[in-house]
Amino acid sequence: MKEEIVFLNNKxxxxxxxxxxxxxxxxxxxxxxxxxxxxEKKRVQRFQIDLSREMSKRNNTVVRFDYYATGDSEGEVxxxxxxxxxxxxxxxxxxxxxxxRIKLITLLGIRLGADLAMKISDIRNDIxxxxxxxxxxxxxxxxxxxxxxxxxxxxLNNITNPIEFYKFKEKSxxxxxxxxxxxxxxxxxxxLNSIASITNKSDGDIYILSNSSxxxxxxxxxxxxxxxxxxxxxxxxxxxxxxxxxxxxxxxVRKVLNLLT
Amino acid sequence: xxxFKNKKEKIIFKEVCDAILEILNEERDIKIxxxxxxxxxxxxxxxxxxxxxxxxxxxxxxxxxDLLVNKINLQKVETIQDLVKQLK
Numbered sequence: 001m002k003e004e005i006v007f008l009n010n011k012x013x014x015x016x017x018x019x020x021x022x023x024x025x026x027x028x029x030x031x032x033x034x035x036x037x038x039x040e041k042k043r044v045q046r047f048q049i050d051l052s053r054e055m056s057k058r059n060n061t062v063v064r065f066d067y068y069a070t071g072d073s074e075g076e077v078x079x080x081x082x083x084x085x086x087x088x089x090x091x092x093x094x095x096x097x098x099x100x101r102i103k104l105i106t107l108l109g110i111r112l113g114a115d116l117a118m119k120i121s122d123i124r125n126d127i128x129x130x131x132x133x134x135x136x137x138x139x140x141x142x143x144x145x146x147x148x149x150x151x152x153x154x155x156l157n158n159i160t161n162p163i164e165f166y167k168f169k170e171k172s173x174x175x176x177x178x179x180x181x182x183x184x185x186x187x188x189x190x191x192l193n194s195i196a197s198i199t200n201k202s203d204g205d206i207y208i209l210s211n212s213s214x215x216x217x218x219x220x221x222x223x224x225x226x227x228x229x230x231x232x233x234x235x236x237x238x239x240x241x242x243x244x245x246x247x248x249x250x251x252x253v254r255k256v257l258n259l260l261t
Numbered sequence: 262x263x264x265f266k267n268k269k270e271k272i273i274f275k276e277v278c279d280a281i282l283e284i285l286n287e288e289r290d291i292k293i294x295x296x297x298x299x300x301x302x303x304x305x306x307x308x309x310x311x312x313x314x315x316x317x318x319x320x321x322x323x324x325x326x327d328l329l330v331n332k333i334n335l336q337k338v339e340t341i342q343d344l345v346k347q348l349k
Contacts, residue, residue: 141326145312148330152311155335156302177308214320 001025001056010068010091017088018072019065022056029128029260030096031055031106032063034089034113037080038146038179041070044110047249051108054253060106060260063096078173078180082188089120097126104128108256112136112189114208118197129205131259133252137218139192146176153177195222198230206230207259209252265297265345273322273345280317281341284310297342311335322348 004021033048035041052062068084069075075084093105106129109117114135121127136142154162166173166180173180198206199222210216211234219225225232235255265271278295285291285304293304306314315333319326333347 144327144330145316148315148326149308149312151330151335152306153308155338156306156308156311160336 001053008092008095010088012087012091013068013084015068015074017065017068017074017092019063019092020052022052022062022064024056024059024061026059027061027100027102028059029106030061030063030100030102031108031131031260032065032089032092032096034107034109034117035064035067035070036111036113037067037070038181039177040111047252048110050249051253051256054257055260058257058260061100063092065092078168078171078182080181081185085116086120089116090124093120093124093126106131106260108133110134112142115139115192115194115197118194118201121201122197129259130207131256132206132208133256134210134212134215135194135208136192137194137215139189142192143186143190149177150175195219195224198222198224198227201227201229208232209235209255211235267349270345270349273348274341276318276321277341277344277348280314280321281306283317284313295341297340297345299341301338301341301344318348324348 002023004023006019006021007016008019009016033052035048036044048064052064055062065088066073067080067088069077069080073088096105097103104126107117107120107127108131109115110133114130114132115137117127117130117132118135121130150162150164154160164175166175168180172183174183174186175181195218198219206229208215208219208230210232213234216225216232216234219230219232224230233255235252265274274297281295281301281304282291282293284306285293315326315329318324319329322329324332329348333344338344338347
């Protein structure tokens with residue numbers, strides 16, 4: 001097992017992406033992790049590292065990377081766009097297929113990353129397996145949760161006249177926990193409806209790991225769980241992307257490893 | 262201690278306390294007695310724990326999140342009692 005850090009140029013966009021590879025001795029699968037965004041990204045890091053190392057020990061190569069304008073990749077957070085994200089994911093999939101000489105890829109997405117994984121698998125036919133950890137499913141609700149958090153933050157810090165919206169170089173931004181997100185991106189998230197995406201899928205394995213019974217109900221109501229390629233699992237893990245990074249995610253790691261075998 | 266007058270308020274109080282304790286106990290076991298006068302913002306709650314509280318209340322009280330958000334004016338919440346009054 002070896003680890004490698006790479007800064008790779010996304011030629012279509014001409015910027016550099018940060019990549020962390022966990023190289024297995026044999027590539028039984030190659031799995032690309034798709035990150036959540038905002039402060040959820042930082043909170044899943046520990047889990048991703050633990051999982052990557054365990055996966056690579058078991059002959060699954062893992063590719064972790066940061067989308068443009070997030071983490072250690074080029075760009076500032078206000079430059080974040082979904083057009084770039086989609087380009088980055090496609091670029092990393094193509095790179096991984098070439099480098100590891102494989103035809104099919106597994107995508108493991110967390111929160112918004114899970115919804116992006118579904119979106120990508122709608123347009124590509126080389127995605128073998130989707131592992132979706134707490135997908136958002138409903139963009140409007142995700143925004144509502146983030147905005148409620150913002151309200152709570154202001155209240156906790158006794159900020160009575162907060163600035164929630166900004167204008168910068170002719171573009172408008174909304175503040176999400178200190179991350180300035182372009183209005184266009186917010187509108188894109190609002191329109192996110194991944195249930196439709198899962199409903200339309202006819203092949204491939206889809207594993208949804210969630211501890212939300214409401215989410216299970218939502219998927220049941222939409223007849224997604226009747227499909228034989230969708231497995232939903234209620235896991236008794238704490239919401240690690242919403243708590244501190246030190247949260248014990250051993251059980252979740254074990255669960256994902258089981259899904260790969 | 263203020264006793265809630267009607268049954269609905271008592272139920273909401275119990276659910277709010279249960280939800281807060283569940284959240285506080287996620288990280289470590291905390292022995293704490295919550296009363297209507299307990300100040301919500303003195304419990305070590307951060308914004309993330311607050312949204313988790315809303316999500317738990319959505320489930321426990323069977324109220325949609327958007328309705329819950331509209332009902333609760335956080336600027337006017339100091340104690341658990343304030344929260345219960347707004348939720349009833």
